[in-house]
Amino acid sequence: xxxxxxxxxxxxxxxxxxxxEAMAYVAAIAHGYHDVELLERRQIxxxxxxxxxxxxxxxxxxxxxxxxxxDERHARRxxxxxxxxxxxxxxxxxxxxxxxxxTAALAIGYDWLYHDLDPDAREVIRKAIVEKGLRTxxxxxxxxxxxxxxNQVCHGGLAIGALAVLEDEPELAEKIxxxxxxxxxxxxxxxxxxxxxxxxxxxxxxxxxYNVLLVTVLQSVLGTDFGLSRAEGFMESADYYLHAAGPxxxxxxxxxxxxxxxxxxxMYWFAARRNDPSLLWRERDExxxxxxxxxxxxxxxxxxxxxxxxxxxxxxxxxxPEGKHWKAQGRTPVAMHRSGWGDCGEIFVGIKGGSxxxxxxxxxxxxxxxxxxxVRWAEDLGSQSYHDLESKGFSLWGKxxxxxxxxxxxxxxxxxNTLVVDGxxxxxxxxxxxxxxxxxxxxxxxxxxxxxxxQGQLAAAKRGVGLIRDRIVLIQDELVSLDRATxxxxxxxxxxxxxLVDAQRATLRREGKELTLQVLSPSHAQLxxxxxxxxxxxxxxxxxxxxxxxxxxxxxxxxxxxxxxxxSPGEGRENDFVKVKPLADW
Numbered sequence: 001x002x003x004x005x006x007x008x009x010x011x012x013x014x015x016x017x018x019x020x021e022a023m024a025y026v027a028a029i030a031h032g033y034h035d036v037e038l039l040e041r042r043q044i045x046x047x048x049x050x051x052x053x054x055x056x057x058x059x060x061x062x063x064x065x066x067x068x069x070x071d072e073r074h075a076r077r078x079x080x081x082x083x084x085x086x087x088x089x090x091x092x093x094x095x096x097x098x099x100x101x102x103t104a105a106l107a108i109g110y111d112w113l114y115h116d117l118d119p120d121a122r123e124v125i126r127k128a129i130v131e132k133g134l135r136t137x138x139x140x141x142x143x144x145x146x147x148x149x150x151n152q153v154c155h156g157g158l159a160i161g162a163l164a165v166l167e168d169e170p171e172l173a174e175k176i177x178x179x180x181x182x183x184x185x186x187x188x189x190x191x192x193x194x195x196x197x198x199x200x201x202x203x204x205x206x207x208x209x210y211n212v213l214l215v216t217v218l219q220s221v222l223g224t225d226f227g228l229s230r231a232e233g234f235m236e237s238a239d240y241y242l243h244a245a246g247p248x249x250x251x252x253x254x255x256x257x258x259x260x261x262x263x264x265x266x267m268y269w270f271a272a273r274r275n276d277p278s279l280l281w282r283e284r285d286e287x288x289x290x291x292x293x294x295x296x297x298x299x300x301x302x303x304x305x306x307x308x309x310x311x312x313x314x315x316x317x318x319x320x321p322e323g324k325h326w327k328a329q330g331r332t333p334v335a336m337h338r339s340g341w342g343d344c345g346e347i348f349v350g351i352k353g354g355s356x357x358x359x360x361x362x363x364x365x366x367x368x369x370x371x372x373x374x375v376r377w378a379e380d381l382g383s384q385s386y387h388d389l390e391s392k393g394f395s396l397w398g399k400x401x402x403x404x405x406x407x408x409x410x411x412x413x414x415x416x417n418t419l420v421v422d423g424x425x426x427x428x429x430x431x432x433x434x435x436x437x438x439x440x441x442x443x444x445x446x447x448x449x450x451x452x453x454x455q456g457q458l459a460a461a462k463r464g465v466g467l468i469r470d471r472i473v474l475i476q477d478e479l480v481s482l483d484r485a486t487x488x489x490x491x492x493x494x495x496x497x498x499x500l501v502d503a504q505r506a507t508l509r510r511e512g513k514e515l516t517l518q519v520l521s522p523s524h525a526q527l528x529x530x531x532x533x534x535x536x537x538x539x540x541x542x543x544x545x546x547x548x549x550x551x552x553x554x555x556x557x558x559x560x561x562x563x564x565x566x567x568s569p570g571e572g573r574e575n576d577f578v579k580v581k582p583l584a585d586w
Contacts, residue, residue, distance in 0.1 A: 019312060025295065030064070039058075047092070050300060059105045067112055079113070085102060085106070086124050144183055145186050147359070152208070204237065204240065332354035348370065349371075351367070354431060366417075366461075394407075400428065419450070421488050458479055464586060476580075480560050481557060490552075498529055504527060506549055518568065521562050521564040
């Protein structure tokens with residue numbers, strides 16, 4: 001946000017009712033910061049991250065409000081906030097995300113408010129950016145070359161800091177920026193080939209927003225992003241984020257992902273850059289819902305919101321997306337199918353493959369979620385608080401087959417909508433790709449090969465999900481056993497009230513709606529429910545209101561078996577069966 005750009009920005013905002021509301025929200029939150037205590041260095045476990053993020057939010061909201069309203073009180077308060085954290089003994093470099101976000105916070109405030117800061121304060125803030133942020137980063141760390149979100153956030157935040165002090169620290173800034181340009185492609189390679197983000201849509205919002213900030217500040221200051229935005233799959237990743245939520249508004253929350261995404265400012269940048277307003281089909285509704293609620297200034301959520309005002313174009317007349325089906329290969333293959341974009345009652349099913357060894361991954365290859373009639377029927381329990389587990393002595397980030405991570409119920413195979421073979425977890429070394437995908441005809445579908453996830457447990461395993469005539473979801477597994485008898489459990493977590501009608505049929509009811517679950521194969525399957533609300537470990541968080549519906553079957557040695565489950569939304573659908581055919585014939 002360069003000097004002199006405020007007038008055009010104010011004009012754009014004034015010309016759009018929704019952007020006017022968004023600006024009013026930013027101003028209201030900024031006003032709220034005048035009545036709160038200044039930040040203190042309070043570390044929770046090994047993280048100072050909540051303080052860094054709260055600082056980011058306060059500074060960006062206050063600075064934006066000042067730039068667009070001219071209210072000097074906002075600039076004064078932002079200066080006080082920045083001086084407070086500049087006085088911390090350090091920004092917790094042992095957990096470097098904390099440093100990166102704090103550096104970005106002060107750099108944006110320093111840049112946006114440069115001429116409004118007292119000269120002495122300006123010098124203190126600049127010195128903190130340099131000494132507590134940039135020079136600290138010269139020690140390096142695993143984040144420099146990693147392929148996960150730490151790479152994007154750390155390099156993005158530090159590059160913002162470097163560009164803010166470029167005139168005073170040219171050699172240091174060049175080191176930081178050159179390092180970012182050289183190493184951010186490690187993380188951006190994860191978007192290839194189709195745009196899926198391995199860590200799920202929640203971490204897409206985090207890592208990709210910092211990636212977009214990096215691209216935009218490089219363009220703004222240096223006139224080029226050095227080709228970063230041309231990375232394979234990067235621009236397509238906006239399609240991934242669009243498709244990764246069902247008509248309920250809930251994410252396909254695989255890996256360490258929360259159910260709801262909220263407003264995603266980066267999507268406004270993608271929509272403008274690609275000249276594709278349909279990318280904002282869900283974002284406009286998210287923005288309306290967000291602005292309709294009351295908000296407090298006290299937390300660090302929605303800290304990126306003010307960038308929406310810079311990146312957004314007009315929000316009237318946004319067209320529906322054209323495609324109803326989407327898939328991507330890559331480190332975590334994923335596919336989503338839906339009946340349409342019309343309203344929350346549309347049907348949606350998503351399935352994922354990949355490997356438990358990926359960043360933030362669970363042992364959930366083949367898992368699926370399903371929406372219909374405005375209800376999420378097939379659930380993913382999500383993740384558990386990192387600090388909660390770490391405070392209980394858990395080594396949460398190990399990825400060996402016997403790592404403590406897999407003792408957490410929400411992370412292991414037993415809590416997911418997939419297969420459990422002989423009571424064992426999936427194999428960390430396995431990887432499930434998409435082997436078939438079609439958007440044609442009456443059965444759009446995706447098929448994944450899960451075989452390597454069950455190495456030593458099954459000779460072969462494939463799972464297909466199909467959306468039949470936009471009315472029925474089909475989950476079909478084709479298994480080949482080893483030279484011994486095997487027990488396989490099929491399961492689906494739900495928050496519905498489950499009624500077992502007979503051995504192979506159940507009625508699920510929730511929010512006044514109904515869904516029929518029917519086992520079409522094998523004919524001897526016996527439906528039952530399994531405990532998920534009270535998980536087995538003392539360290540596990542309860543999952544109130546949930547259960548798993550499923551069945552166990554014995555697969556004889558050296559044999560094949562097909563498991564087929566039909567999910568039919570709406571009342572009176574218990575006799576509406578589909579014809580079973582091999583996955584090869586889908």
